[in-house]
Amino acid sequence: MRFGVVVFPGTWSDCDFHYVISEVLHQPVKYVWHRDRSLGEFDCLVLPGGFAYGDYLRAGAVAGRSPVVDAVREFTARGGLVLGSCNGFQILCEAGLLPGALMRNECLQYRCQSTQLRVENVDTPFTRGLHAGQILTMPISHGEGKYHADPETLKLLKQRKRVVFRYATADGRLTRDANPNGSLDNIAGIVNDEGTVLGMMPHPERAAETAMGGTDGLLLFKSLLGSLVEDGTFLKR
Amino acid sequence: MRARVLVRLKPGILDVQGSAIARALGGLGFDDVRDLRVGKVIEVEIAAADADRARARIDEMCKKLLANPVIEDYTIELERADDLAAARGGR
Numbered sequence: 001m002r003f004g005v006v007v008f009p010g011t012w013s014d015c016d017f018h019y020v021i022s023e024v025l026h027q028p029v030k031y032v033w034h035r036d037r038s039l040g041e042f043d044c045l046v047l048p049g050g051f052a053y054g055d056y057l058r059a060g061a062v063a064g065r066s067p068v069v070d071a072v073r074e075f076t077a078r079g080g081l082v083l084g085s086c087n088g089f090q091i092l093c094e095a096g097l098l099p100g101a102l103m104r105n106e107c108l109q110y111r112c113q114s115t116q117l118r119v120e121n122v123d124t125p126f127t128r129g130l131h132a133g134q135i136l137t138m139p140i141s142h143g144e145g146k147y148h149a150d151p152e153t154l155k156l157l158k159q160r161k162r163v164v165f166r167y168a169t170a171d172g173r174l175t176r177d178a179n180p181n182g183s184l185d186n187i188a189g190i191v192n193d194e195g196t197v198l199g200m201m202p203h204p205e206r207a208a209e210t211a212m213g214g215t216d217g218l219l220l221f222k223s224l225l226g227s228l229v230e231d232g233t234f235l236k237r
Numbered sequence: 238m239r240a241r242v243l244v245r246l247k248p249g250i251l252d253v254q255g256s257a258i259a260r261a262l263g264g265l266g267f268d269d270v271r272d273l274r275v276g277k278v279i280e281v282e283i284a285a286a287d288a289d290r291a292r293a294r295i296d297e298m299c300k301k302l303l304a305n306p307v308i309e310d311y312t313i314e315l316e317r318a319d320d321l322a323a324a325r326g327g328r
Contacts, residue, residue, distance in 0.1 A: 058305055103308060
């Protein structure tokens, strides 16, 4: 699977994603500059964490209207896969590629900690190797990760099973204490209607080797690699 | 022509920053603060033939970038008194 890692001025997790994809998973990967519009050579694009364009105005606001994100729209329209983590999730929401918005953490603190995620939907290319209710451990590192959506959007997300990850306790309960940022309904990650665009606040690339303290992040990549079937088309839901 | 865009969180959306500032004011003895919400002021200098066109362009900017319609409302104020009068007359 050919990966592209998008780099904006101010992105900080690009090298981590590049390292995990090339050195841990041994897959072809290239950096994609924020002004690039040609994405034809990729199967999956990663929008990494950081502070794209300094997060001026709002987190992900300027990046959400950048040339590369414009091209991502066409990329997703023809079935390309997109994984946005942390700032990447904020950018996808600002771009309207995912619904809702990410707001200042309820605690007002920047939170850099380990979180437990309950897998809610295993019917996406990113999670098909997991089982529903499985608990994954991955770190978060953000100041603006409180997911917000209006009641109709939330209803739609639930109806269509588009919530992929929820912050939970180690035994899978959705409690207030397990929710590090005050996200609506403990939401940590969602997909688009087709299941091909995943946005999540946690960092899978920071949980990809035992030396990092865990490898649960790799499970997402392994699911992905299993979903490009032999004839070169994606396994659809 | 100068304009001022006020961007605010929509009513009903919890403003954690505003609540923290209100509590801080309470701590300073301002116990008469009932509610406080934080917004943004964006000042724009724009080349436009008249106030109506300036307002229309800035409205477009708000929709495309300056405000996030999921969580924010905005208002546009044209700054100069004569421009404001012209804008009112133009409605």
